[in-house]
Amino acid sequence: MRGVVLHAPGDVRVEDRPDPVINEPTDAVIRVSAACVCGSDLWPYRGIEKLDGPTPMGHEYVGVVEEVGSQVTTVKPGQFVVGSFWASDNTCEICRSGYQSACVHRVLMGTIGTQAQLTRIPLADGTLVATPGMPDQDLIPSLLAASDVLGTGWFGAVAAQAGPGRTVAVVGDGAVGLCAVLAAKQLGAERIIAMSRHASRQRLALEFGATDIVTERGDEGVAAIKELTGGLGAHSVVEAVGTQESMTQAVRSTRPGGHMGFVGVSHDVALPGDELFFSLVHLHGGPAPVRQYLPELIDLICDREIDPGKVFDLTLPLDQAAEGYRAMDERRAVKALLQP
Amino acid sequence: MRGVVLHAPGDVRVEDRPDPVINEPTDAVIRVSAACVCGSDLWPYRGIEKLDGPTPMGHEYVGVVEEVGSQVTTVKPGQFVVGSFWASDNTCEICRSGYQSACVHRVLMGTIGTQAQLTRIPLADGTLVATPGMPDQDLIPSLLAASDVLGTGWFGAVAAQAGPGRTVAVVGDGAVGLCAVLAAKQLGAERIIAMSRHASRQRLALEFGATDIVTERGDEGVAAIKELTGGLGAHSVVEAVGTQESMTQAVRSTRPGGHMGFVGVSHDVALPGDELFFSLVHLHGGPAPVRQYLPELIDLICDREIDPGKVFDLTLPLDQAAEGYRAMDERRAVKALLQP
Known part of the structure; x- marks a missing residue:
């Protein structure tokens, strides 16, 4: 089968790799219908995260079950499934x-590595959720989004306690940040402030439910959020970047007693204890437990209540994966979908 | 009147100071029945927090209202009142x-400065809570504890979501940590692990409701908590020290998805973003909103349901305040009560 391998920073290749097989009786093998490039794939691509030799890439996927191990009981060959990036x-x-x-x-x-034609899913019973029947082709991008960016944005919004009567600010206008806007809307937030300076991302944020756009960053961004919230800060802030600047901006944009959900993978961040202490902010985040939300998200997508697949603004055949990485690295694309 | 003034690290003096007066129509002046020395008073006493000249000390107090400003309506002269360290x-x-x-x-x-015979309370209507009638003398230490250490430990336990079915670990065996044990018990926690290596503090922790004692610290302390919780960590951890070691110990003692309440005033702490991210812990803390809990705590004390006043193991006349600071600094006393 064909699969993406990162050989060195910037060196993405699509290669022949051995077909995956059932290793454990709890495994499944799926034929990947669609995979994609994640913002977190850019860390090793940019050389910021160290590579330990050539590495198969990808952790987002939807597809059709090919084969299951002897102990797998909840999914069977032929079913269309969505799973999370953690088995x-x-x-x-x-x-x-x-x-x-x-x-x-x-x-x-x-x-x-799920940027491939086939992939092995460990702990298939716990990991995979089957869709109700074979989904229409046009739903596949949204179902793929549920595998990571939607589930992650959703967790960020839940961790920030987005909900009725609350003002939510979202720091970061990548696919996860945009999905956090969509999640906040679904969760009933009263006001949703997207922090973005890119016209196309602002448009999508508004389409997903943002009520306000703030283009300032850093201290000026914090001041703009305070200005919009009677000087107090937002009730809920979702952080979807993972840098020192974005985390600081998020903490300072949250009112005392408010909630900050942080889902950007943290890189070289140190939070000063005294700032956290005196902020009186609730902090929660980390790798999203996407599996928790999958049944609900699949229903919302199959009922056409939400369309998170719009975050994919570039679709490429798997063999052109390198261009997908380049486009995201250069911010020409929000998120690239790969068709095996 | 007589009042405590810190002139330099280690230099505590009790001096004649001007009687406080009503400055604002929202002020009250109270005659202090009891004040005390706080763990946080030790930071400037030890020279770790910079002093800006001679400083009146103390922020915990109970007493009888002497006089109120023209806009004060909820308390009146002659009432016994408890307030928090934030007006x-x-x-x-x-x-x-x-x-x-x-x-x-x-x-x-x-x-x-409340380590004095009289003190001015700003925003008296919002700050002070009157007890039902004049309390018995033996309740005064517990009511004084409500003013800070009990309210702070309570907030830590609430922030850590101590409650039925949950295992709570408390890092720190000072008065706040001990009160967090008491709070966890009142909130219905199933198991309460006090981390302490001092026999007298262990005894009080057990009296307040601890079910287990862990004497190890740092990584060994974390391992001991894991050992007691099936390898997962505690559901709830209260941090009541404020150092890098104690914060690290608290984060690592909490299970993924668990809650950590931190109420030790943070000094020279930096939390690594990636550790927080991958811990999946809920973090909440800061200066406790003691006022929120005062009516409930006063009722529990006046009904003799709880006896947090036991944290005071040294009682001195105000004029001997210096010995109270010394005894706490040398850890000869958990907490010193001062009688003006």
């Missing part, structure tokens, strides 16, 4: 509390 | 959301 058993105490991304048996899909 | 209007949007310690008009009592 999880969905039965351990941590999973049952809603934190499948910290499952005691979790496996990171990024170590297997 | 707050209790009417602004932040106060109404339960965060009186971030009131938009707040005044820090530490800038006025």
Whole structure:
């Protein structure tokens, strides 16, 4: 089969790789219908995260089950499935509390690689959720979004306690930030402020439910949020970048007693204890337990209530994956969908 | 009147100071029945926090109202009152959301000084809560504890979501940590692990409701908590110290999806973003909104349901305040009560 391998920073190749097989009786193998490039794939692509030799890439996926191990009971060959970037058993105490991304048996899909024609899914019963029947082709981008960026933005909005009567600010206008806007809208937030300086992303944010756009960043961005919230700060802030600047901006944009959900993968960030202490902000975030939200998100997508697939503004055949990475790196594309 | 003034690190003096007067129509002046030395008073006493000249000390107090300003309506001369270390209007949007310690008009009592015979209370209507009648003398230490350490430990336990079915670990065996144990018990926690290596503090923790004692610190302390919780960590962890070591210990002792309440005043702490991110812990803390809890705490004390006054293991006349500071600094006393 063909699959994406990152050989060195900037060196994305699509290569022949061995077809995956069932290793464990709890595995499934799926034929990937669509995969994509994640903002977090850009960290090793840019050389900021160290590579340990040639690495199969990708952790987002939807597809059709080809084969299942002997212990798999909840999905079967021929079903269309969506899974999260963490494989999880969905039965351990941590999973049952809603934190499948910290499952005691979790496996990171990024170590297997889903930017490929076929991929192996560990813990298939716990990880995969089948759609009701075979979805229409035009729903595939949205279902793919549920696999990571929508689930992650959703978690950010939940962690920030977006909901009725609350003003939500979203720091970051990548696919996750845009999906957090969509999630905040679905969760009933009264006012949603998207922080973005890119016209096309602003448009999508407004389409997803943003009521206000703030173009300032850093201290000026904080001042703009305060200005819009009677000097107090937002009730809920979603951070979807992962840098020192964006985390600081998010903490300072949240009112005392408010909630900040941070879902940008943290890189070289140190939060000063005294600032956190005196902020009186609730802080929660991390790798999103997307599996928790998948059944609900699949329903919303199949009922055509939400259309998060709009975050894909570039669609390429798998063999042109390198161009997908380049376009996202250069911010020419929000998110690239790859068709195997 | 007599009042405590810190002249330099280690130099505590009790001096004649001018009697406080009503400055604003919202002020009250109270005759202090009891004040005390706070763990946070030790930071400037030890020279870790910079002093800006001779400073009146103290922010915990109970007493009898002497005089009120023309706009004060909820308390009157002769009433016994308890207040928090932040004066707050209790009417602004932040106060109404339960965060009186971030009131938009707040005044820090530490800038006025309550280790004195008399003290001025700004925003008296919002700040002071009268007890039902004149309390028995033996209740005064507990009511004084409500003014800060009990309210702060309570907030830590609430922020950590201590409650039925949950295992709570408390990092720090000072008065606040011990009160967090008491709070966790009152909030219905199933199991309460006090982290302490001092026999007398361990005894009080057990008396307040601790079910387990862990004497290890740092990574060994974390390992001990994991050992007691099936390898997962506690559901709820209260941090009541404020150092890098204690914050790290608290984050690592909390299970993914669990809640950490931090109430130790943060000094030279930097939390690595990636550790927070991958911990999936909920983090909340800061200067406790004690005012929120005062009516409930006063009722529990006056009904003799709780006896947090036991944290005072040294009682001195105000004129011997210096010995109270010394005893706490040398950890000969958990907390010193001063009688003006």
